[in-house]
Amino acid sequence: MSPLSFSRVPVYRYYLLLRAYLIDLWKGILFLAVLVALNIALQLVNPQILRFFIDSATDRQSSVLLYSALLFAGLAAAQLLLSVTADYTGEKIGWTAANRLRTHLLRHCLSLDLAFFKTRSGGELIDRIDGDVKGLSGFFSTLTVSLLGNIGLILGVLAVVFYENLVMGALMSVYVGLALSVFNKMREYSIPLWVRFGDARADFFAFVGEQLSAAEDARSSGAVPYSLYRFRQLMRSWFPLHMKAGFGFSFMWASSVILVGIGTLLILVPGFYLRGQGLVTTGTLYMMIFYMGLLAGPLDAIRELIENLQRAEANIEGVGQLLDLAPEIRESSDAAELADGPISVQCRSLTFGYSKEETVLREIQFSLEAGESLGIVGRSGSGKTSLARLLVRLYDPVEGDVLLGDMDIRRIKLSHLRERVGLITQDVQIFNGTVRENLTLFKRDIPDDQIMPLLEETGLGAWFSTLPDGLDTVLPSGGGGLSAGEAQLLAYVRVFLKDPGLVILDEASSRLDPVTEKRLERTARRLLQGRTSILISHRLGMLKHADRILVMDSGRIAEQGSREQLLKQTDSRFSQLIRQGTGKESL
Numbered sequence: 316m317s318p319l320s321f322s323r324v325p326v327y328r329y330y331l332l333l334r335a336y337l338i339d340l341w342k343g344i345l346f347l348a349v350l351v352a353l354n355i356a357l358q359l360v361n362p363q364i365l366r367f368f369i370d371s372a373t374d375r376q377s378s379v380l381l382y383s384a385l386l387f388a389g390l391a392a393a394q395l396l397l398s399v400t401a402d403y404t405g406e407k408i409g410w411t412a413a414n415r416l417r418t419h420l421l422r423h424c425l426s427l428d429l430a431f432f433k434t435r436s437g438g439e440l441i442d443r444i445d446g447d448v449k450g451l452s453g454f455f456s457t458l459t460v461s462l463l464g465n466i467g468l469i470l471g472v473l474a475v476v477f478y479e480n481l482v483m484g485a486l487m488s489v490y491v492g493l494a495l496s497v498f499n500k501m502r503e504y505s506i507p508l509w510v511r512f513g514d515a516r517a518d519f520f521a522f523v524g525e526q527l528s529a530a531e532d533a534r535s536s537g538a539v540p541y542s543l544y545r546f547r548q549l550m551r552s553w554f555p556l557h558m559k560a561g562f563g564f565s566f567m568w569a570s571s572v573i574l575v576g577i578g579t580l581l582i583l584v585p586g587f588y589l590r591g592q593g594l595v596t597t598g599t600l601y602m603m604i605f606y607m608g609l610l611a612g613p614l615d616a617i618r619e620l621i622e623n624l625q626r627a628e629a630n631i632e633g634v635g636q637l638l639d640l641a642p643e644i645r646e647s648s649d650a651a652e653l654a655d656g657p658i659s660v661q662c663r664s665l666t667f668g669y670s671k672e673e674t675v676l677r678e679i680q681f682s683l684e685a686g687e688s689l690g691i692v693g694r695s696g697s698g699k700t701s702l703a704r705l706l707v708r709l710y711d712p713v714e715g716d717v718l719l720g721d722m723d724i725r726r727i728k729l730s731h732l733r734e735r736v737g738l739i740t741q742d743v744q745i746f747n748g749t750v751r752e753n754l755t756l757f758k759r760d761i762p763d764d765q766i767m768p769l770l771e772e773t774g775l776g777a778w779f780s781t782l783p784d785g786l787d788t789v790l791p792s793g794g795g796g797l798s799a800g801e802a803q804l805l806a807y808v809r810v811f812l813k814d815p816g817l818v819i820l821d822e823a824s825s826r827l828d829p830v831t832e833k834r835l836e837r838t839a840r841r842l843l844q845g846r847t848s849i850l851i852s853h854r855l856g857m858l859k860h861a862d863r864i865l866v867m868d869s870g871r872i873a874e875q876g877s878r879e880q881l882l883k884q885t886d887s888r889f890s891q892l893i894r895q896g897t898g899k900e901s902l
């Protein structure tokens with residue numbers, strides 16, 4: 316379970332968050348607590364010295380004046396040093412905790428099902444992983460440093476004032492209680508505003524992310540004015556929300572200024588009366604006013620903290636919603652590994668849909684011996700890619716079973732499954748990294764002399780020879796400076812370096828020119844030897860060496876059999892496809 320499984324009680328959320336990400340930073344936190352305690356002690360002692368200074372001055376004891384002034388200045392300097400060290404330590408703790416949360420969120424997102432990524436844009440996720448966590452990093456450091464320190468300082472001031480004078484102590488307590496309850500009331504008003512502001516921000520980033528990743532299409536199709544129109548609309552809806560939420564803050568700030576005024580009056584009026592009666596000295600009265608001023612600091616800091624908590628609450632909400640999503644594709648507790656060598660495939664009565672309303676695959680039933688090759692053909696939208704996704708367990712079927720190597724796919728260790736089954740599609744992702752890292756997918760134990768022959772064989776030799784630093788050449792993210800066809804060839808090298816027992820090629824040569832495709836066909840045939848393969852292609856030439864053919868239509872298997880057998884039957888769908896298509900006799 317995620318360490319941030321949320322209940323409805325806000326305080327409990329904070330507790331879970333702090334416990335999850337701060338618990339093993341306890342040494343730093345303890346150090347911080349000592350610094351904060353010392354800081355509080357110094358702040359409480361200083362007004363006492365001041366009183367001593369004033370009373371000595373009025374009694375004309377000039378000899379002690381210099382010493383008390385020096386002591387006052389020395390302690391003020393020490394307090395400054397302590398404050399800086401405490402701030403630094405608090406920030407460090409805050410950043411460490413926030414980075415842990417960031418890592419946790421990214422790992423969690425990457426473990427979520429494909430369906431999740433189809434419904435969220437990259438921009439929205441970046442906002443959650445970075446924007447929300449940035450908000451929370453302030454929360455980690457502010458909470459650890461400020462809350463404890465300021466509450467401690469308030470309690471300390473009240474204790475000292477009570478000790479000095481009960482009436483003054485009671486008045487100051489009333490003032491503190493009043494200030495805190497006003498701040499708390501305002502917090503209830505502002506939190507929903509910040510949640511709405513956060514949602515609008517996530518929508519904004521989602522839109523920007525989508526527009527930037529589709530910049531090429533938007534430009535070529537002339538959709539830029541529409542993008543800008545939508546952009547302006549989003550900004551227009553974002554701005555008033557920011558204004559409203561910001562108004563809550565200003566209101567709190569104004570109320571804290573008014574409260575300080577009320578507090579000073581609360582002390583001054585009875586203070587002058589007590590001084591007049593000779594019940595307190597001038598030094599004590601000045602000390603009380605000083606303590607009153609001292610209270611304004613932590614109260615203001617708590618007000619700021621409450622503001623930060625409002626934002627943090629909205630951030631926690633966003634992060635919590637993300638962490639509460641659990642992947643449906645999970646490993647069973649008795650997950651095991653497949654045997655080495657080619658992997659047999661069996662699909663039993665598979666039914667599948669991306670949503671409950673729509674069924675994309677119906678009653679899919681076929682089997683493939685280890686080492687055999689299956690070609691899948693069918694019209695666009697007939698369900699070929701969906702079937703491939705079930706075979707690598709990017710989704711689970713609604714009904715029926717997939718068996719790989721006679722094992723239920725749900726019982727195979729996920730990391731092992733991804734190792735043993737290779738999938739190449741028409742969309743190849745190039746990562747920002749070296750050519751070597753892109754080919755080995757960051758695995759360090761694959762030697763270069765295993766990579767080089769594959770580059771030659773797949774036809775990437777010419778491209779490779781132009782690279783300035785060979786395998787160490789850094790490719791930029793996105794297209795990586797490769798053409799779509801070159802990227803597809805790179806994906807072949809990637810997959811075959813894994814030495815998989817089952818290879819699925821889903822339109823994996825769709826971006827290649829006929830000459831390169833022909834050459835790759837030969838290479839693929841050699842590389843696929845000794846492995847089970849599933850070839851999905853509209854280009855029927857790619858299926859020339861398939862042992863068996865499966866024709867799909869509207870999510871069902873319309874026909875299946877050995878390639879020779881289907882070719883012989885002139886009225887078979889496969890034969891008809893060939894006559895209509897470009898493959899013709901070449902098959």
Ligand SMILES: Nc1ncnc2c1ncn2[C@@H]1O[C@H](COP(=O)(O)OP(=O)(O)OP(=O)(O)O)[C@@H](O)[C@H]1O
Nearest residue numbers: 433669670675693694695696697698699700701702
């Ligand atoms: N991620 C998705 N979410 C929802 N529906 C999807 C998704 N992917 C595909 N579909 C739907 O599933 C159906 C089958 O699509 P699929 O991609 O499996 O077909 P295909 O035979 O591979 O098509 P093509 O030959 O064009 O690649 C289509 O109706 C499609 O709209």
